[in-house]
Amino acid sequence: VSPTYLYCLTAHAAPDPPLATVGLDGGAVRRLGDAWVSDVAERSVQATVERIRSHDAVVAVAFDTGSTPLPARFGQTFASDDECVAALSAKQAAMSAGLARVAGMVEMTVILRFALDKSTGTAYLTSLARREHAARDVNTRLGDCVRESAMRIKDDVVTLSHLVDRDRVAIYRERLDALDVRILGPGAPYSFGPPE
Amino acid sequence: LSDADEPLVLSDLISRVLDKGVVLSGDVVISIADIDLIKLELHLLLSGVESSTQSSSASALPRRPAEPDHQA
Numbered sequence: 486v487s488p489t490y491l492y493c494l495t496a497h498a499a500p501d502p503p504l505a506t507v508g509l510d511g512g513a514v515r516r517l518g519d520a521w522v523s524d525v526a527e528r529s530v531q532a533t534v535e536r537i538r539s540h541d542a543v544v545a546v547a548f549d550t551g552s553t554p555l556p557a558r559f560g561q562t563f564a565s566d567d568e569c570v571a572a573l574s575a576k577q578a579a580m581s582a583g584l585a586r587v588a589g590m591v592e593m594t595v596i597l598r599f600a601l602d603k604s605t606g607t608a609y610l611t612s613l614a615r616r617e618h619a620a621r622d623v624n625t626r627l628g629d630c631v632r633e634s635a636m637r638i639k640d641d642v643v644t645l646s647h648l649v650d651r652d653r654v655a656i657y658r659e660r661l662d663a664l665d666v667r668i669l670g671p672g673a674p675y676s677f678g679p680p681e
Numbered sequence: 682l683s684d685a686d687e688p689l690v691l692s693d694l695i696s697r698v699l700d701k702g703v704v705l706s707g708d709v710v711i712s713i714a715d716i717d718l719i720k721l722e723l724h725l726l727l728s729g730v731e732s733s734t735q736s737s738s739a740s741a742l743p744r745r746p747a748e749p750d751h752q753a
Contacts (some may be wrong), residue, residue, distance in 0.1 A: 491705060493702075494703065532699065534691070534695070537694065537695055537698045537699070538694070540698055541694060541697075541698050555702075555703050556698075556701070556702040556703070557702050557703055557704070557705065558698075558699070558700070558701065558702035558703065558704050559698045559699050559702070560699075561704065561705060561706055563706065569705075572705040572706050573705060576705055580703065580705075583703060594693065596689055596693060598689070637696070639696070642689065642692070644693060644696070667689060667690075669690065669693065675697045675698070675701035675702045676697070676701050678701075678702065678703045679703060
């Protein structure tokens with residue numbers, strides 16, 4: 486029995502994966518309960534850029550069906566379909582709440598590149614404050630266009646993730662027109678899983 | 682998006698897919714391809730910072746009309 490690899494969870498009434506959908510290492514993607522899965526050769530999956538792209542591509546196919554999926558984190562394998570189904574059943578309530586949270590929503594991402602000035606202590610603190618202000622300004626401009634938001638800072642890159650109604654994406658973009666930022670999306674809501 | 686943004690986009694993709702998303706099982710069994718992926722992300726990040734520094738030190742700020750130069 487080949488291990489089962491998990492891509493995402495979908496609403497009960499969501500469409501099945503299209504027949505031609507392939508995942509990691511060319512494995513055919515299929516529906517298992519409310520999950521999209523494929524077979525893989527081993528339990529341990531080596532993270533490569535190609536496999537990461539494959540994982541995300543399958544999630545994108547699920548997203549493009551029009552029913553927002555809950556993306557799974559990369560690398561989740563199960564010894565068999567039965568083990569995957571058992572894991573899903575054990576967390577059914579949380580996953581249902583997560584799917585309800587993202588129903589009809591998309592994730593939009595704003596990337597701010599902000600070179601911090603480390604020449605002096607004062608300059609560094611000033612640039613930190615400017616970075617925070619720039620991030621806050623994005624959220625202020627978006628206002629009620631955004632249902633939920635999350636922020637990640639890694640070195641000089643600030644990533645703002647927003648949960649947005651599918652039909653408000655155009656408004657979202659309009660509100661950021663005046664800013665020199667990179668906008669990604671709409672896409673599946675990796676950053677907004679089941680409520681804690 | 683321009684070609685110059687590709688490193689940022691790929692870096693964001695790697696971060697999202699590896700760090701975000703729901704976890705069903707207690708153990709997420711992955712191994713990084715040697716250290717190639719980490720090296721790649723570091724390279725992309727450095728490339729992004731470099732291009733950002735070249736283009737602007739504060740590209741996140743709102744675009745504003747050109748202001749007169751107050752310096753003598």
